[in-house]
Amino acid sequence: MTQAAAIPLREVKRVTILGATGSVGRNTLDLIVRNRERFHVEALTAYRDCDGLIALAREIRPQLAVIGDASLYQQLSDGLAGTGVACAAGAEAIVAAAERPVDWIMAAIVGAAGLAATIAGVKQGAQIAIANKECLVCAGEYLTALADDRGAELLPVDSEHNAIFQVFDQQRPETVEQIILTASGGPFRTLSRAQMRDVTPKQAVAHPNWDMGAKISVDSATCMNKGLELIEAFHLFPVTANQIDILIHPQSVVHSLVSYIDGSVLAQMGSPDMRTPIAYTLSWPERMVAPVARLNLAEIAQLTFEAPDHDRFPALRLARNALAQGGGAPAILNAANEVAVAGFLGGQIGFLTIGDIVAATLENREMAEWLRPLDSVQEIIAADEQARRVARALVQHAE
Ligand SMILES: NC(=O)c1ccc[n+]([C@@H]2O[C@H](COP(=O)([O-])OP(=O)(O)OC[C@H]3O[C@@H](n4cnc5c(N)ncnc54)[C@H](OP(=O)(O)O)[C@@H]3O)[C@@H](O)[C@H]2O)c1
Structure with missing residues (x-):
């Protein structure tokens, strides 16, 4: 930046x-x-x-x-x-x-x-x-x-990236050891894969902490949102993919953290209300008053953290692999996910099929040529369109 x-x-x-x-x-x-x-x-x-x-x-x-x-x-x-x-x-x-x-x-x-x-x-x-x-x-x-x-x-x-933006030492990026993106875990954080099989779009959109649009709410439920955020963080901050970690934090109070070489960990906290990060960008580099509920830590009393479960939420691994693969893989991941989420919201596929379609699109042989480095916006758009065609066909033939 x-x-x-x-x-x-x-x-x-x-x-x-x-x-x-x-x-x-x-x-x-x-x-x-x-x-x-x-x-x-x-x-x-x-x-x-x-x-x-x-x-x-x-x-x-x-x-x-x-x-x-x-x-x-x-x-x-x-x-x-x-x-x-x-x-x-x-x-x-x-x-x-x-x-x-x-x-x-x-x-x-x-x-x-x-x-x-x-x-x-x-x-x-x-x-x-x-x-x-x-x-x-x-x-x-x-x-x-x-x-x-x-x-x-x-x-x-994004509240996580805005949090990192607030605590990342841009003058001394070499002193940053890790950035840690927090994730609420979404509405199905405690469900087994078997229990997730029959969840409805209405349940998926009902995020426990944040009031958001339908697409990002479903992404939060699959944890693809955190996968997309991992790739987003890689582009916004001067860190390697290995320096970006993900931590489940169900209360959505700590919006993200940056750890430094001396062992210090700086976090940004606040009520889960998008008007705080939006206000930060609207007034940047100053601050403006935002009419959000003030954080009352005594009332909240407990903040909890847990490691993400990659088996129940495979989207995290798909996104990390796409980032490591590079080239057109992240664009393909994103396009397939958009199509699959629309298919789920439209009642065409089940919740667990979203991740299956993203994985199958990335592996589809028609996508192989788009995994190379893409040199122009036109190529990115072409990869996106081709991934959408493949993913739409998979949605049509699913279940
Ligand atoms: N909501 C949050 O709290 C939150 C937090 C962090 C990041 N984000 C990110 O912010 C973005 C917006 O999220 P949101 O929750 O605000 O979504 P949203 O409530 O669904 O709103 C999406 C906006 O985009 C417009 N739009 C949709 N499709 C379009 C198209 N093809 N061409 C032009 N405009 C189009 C919509 O217009 P209509 O209303 O007319 O359809 C609407 O104004 C997403 O990328 C999301 O990941 C959201």
Whole structure:
């Protein structure tokens, strides 16, 4: 990550929110609405939640509102008539929104679908609050190199990476021994594989500590979320894969830790509320007030930790292997996982089949040529598309 001069919070910051209607997007806007005088909102984007976008745009009054599904343009335009908010629709319009000059962009589209817009934001050299971990998983080398080249700052929003960002000694990275990502373990932390076989999407989405979008909630239940975060951490911080460890911590109070060569371990703690890490990126390098419940350790009384169980949660091993394999493997892992999670949420496959499909896609002979180093975004997108085709066929023929 580059450490270029940042805009002090006392100046008005021009911001764009990609994925405004989602969980991260709405938490971001909550902070902005509470500090209206500090922010000028340039653009808000959504995909299909047109009513949600209209309501947000009517409240926030950005310069531009963009809906990804082009068939919803008229509905958006009618809904914002008379407000002075410009409207646009389609995937290219989302990228164009990310190209509009601003100081700060929240990259909170879910999945690799957010890659093109995130790249556009990085290219303009803005601060990018990066929630969209899938972008870093499939194009981490490309995005970090581009950010260095354009002077863009990648500010981690994921609570774990934000925690590490807060306690990692960027001036002396050689003194860091390990970074330790904590994981709640998700809603099925104590279930056997046999018990997981019949869990429903509703159960999988009901995360014990965090209120999040459906896809990341299922990823938390399979522990693929932590696998994706392992790859994300590898790209965000100057450490090797072997220096990244995972620790189950069911209370989600310690958001992650960094251990140093002298035996010190620094942790960042807080209530499980995304507005804390979002506020940290929104005000960085200063701090701003966030309306989150204050941590009461006496009330919590006990913080517990355990090692992850790779047999019950094979996604962790799949992700670590994909990172070690390099080349297109992380992009394939991510694309197959997105397809499999959508298949599970759509009732086409069972919970345990998600991991099976990711593993089978990575091993599929049609994917072999995409395991090589991918030199361009076009190649990354081609690998992603091919992995989706393979994974979709596997979903169709599963069970
Ligand atoms: N939620 C959390 O607490 C949390 C924590 C850490 C990291 N993250 C990461 O942040 C990202 C967003 O998560 P989330 O939980 O906020 O997801 P979410 O609630 O499902 O929201 C996703 C957002 O992306 C938009 N979107 C979906 N598909 C799109 C497409 N094809 N093109 C353009 N926009 C699209 C959605 O628009 P519509 O609403 O119109 O469909 C929505 O605004 C994910 O990468 C996730 O892993 C989330």
